[in-house]
């Protein structure tokens with residue numbers, strides 16, 4: 001059996017005219033991400049990163065193994081450490097979210113805009129089975145996206161259509177050793193049980209690659225629906241300095257399923273979050289769109305318009321301005337040592353006498369980015385747009401995110 005052309009997939013990962021100067025690769029030390037690193041390094045300048053979750057005694061050693069692999073090949077590599085999980089909640093889920101956030105911060109801090117993950121067709125098929133178990137709808141069954149925006153970074157899964165066996169064959173051929181994460185065979189995890197179930201489905205001709213193909217068909221159907229929503233949003237929803245503004249009447253007239261999809265995407269985008277809100281919270285706002293605080297966003301209503309803005313209390317704290325990225329914003333301006341980016345907040349707004357003359361209401365301005373030198377307000381691009389600094393949403397246009405797959 002001839003496998004997929006992994007080099008062709010690596011080349012197709014980025015538009016040849018717009019490939020990033022450096023591609024970040026998230027490498028656990030497992031086969032999938034090591035193969036992703038090895039294949040991408042043939043075509044792009046790469047930098048690798050490993051998160052040591054501190055959950056298993058071997059993790060530090062595995063991270064050191066990735067460091068050694070990278071060191072031998074002149075690939076920059078860093079190890080990030082997680083402070084650990086909260087006492088309650090799903091451990092795997094917490095670890096995944098923390099990883100995304102840590103790696104997102106790492107990338108932004110180095111001006112890396114694109115980070116590759118090592119997901120394969122096997123992961124896609126396991127996800128499909130797990131979501132079947134949760135009675136998912138089309139969006140869920142359409143599987144993991146080939147690309148997505150989160151944490152101010154564009155994430156890629158270049159080998160999502162390739163079976164794990166093909167990536168392992170590549171590593172074996174190259175003489176590259178990988179580690180087997182023991183939690184990959186721990187049946188306490190749903191993914192491990194899905195993997196075992198998948199192996200049994202071979203008897204009726206269901207394979208990981210086959211299921212990955214099914215998700216691709218569903219994703220194509222999902223894309224058509226997304227396009228329909230995109231057209232509605234282009235007519236009815238306005239992006240204003242990182243806020244989304246929509247007529248309450250137009251939103252109320254939408255079919256509930258369309259309203260659900262739209263609000264889900266809107267809240268995700270305004271929060272700059274990798275995930276949408278919890279189903280119950282989303283259902284409440286879909287049933288009665290109106291003033292609310294949810295998912296790190298604030299919805300206000302005035303003159304028949306609903307405005308979704310970032311919730312000031314949920315936005316990121318102050319951070320060094322070096323990389324020009326903060327919370328969900330990309331900032332550009334005359335950088336100088338010691339500058340910080342943070343929320344404008346009440347203290348900042350109090351320093352701007354004429355903010356009411358601008359188009360943005362107070363809640364939007366409170367959460368908006370500001371450049372600080374100690375307690376001196378250097379710039380507030382949304383409240384005082386005439387200054388030298390510019391702020392644009394790091395995730396790009398909302399309307400574009402509706403149709404990106």
Ligand SMILES: Nc1ncnc2c1ncn2[C@@H]1O[C@H](COP(=O)(O)OP(=O)(O)OP(=O)(O)O)[C@@H](O)[C@H]1O
Pocket residue numbers: 025026027028029030031032033034049050051052053099116117118119120123181184
């Ligand atoms: N500790 C980590 N540090 C850095 N990146 C990670 C880490 N764990 C997972 N990733 C990234 O997330 C992807 C998916 O993670 P998951 O745990 O589902 O991986 P997997 O299918 O076991 O892959 P791998 O064989 O690379 O570990 C990985 O391929 C890798 O790119």
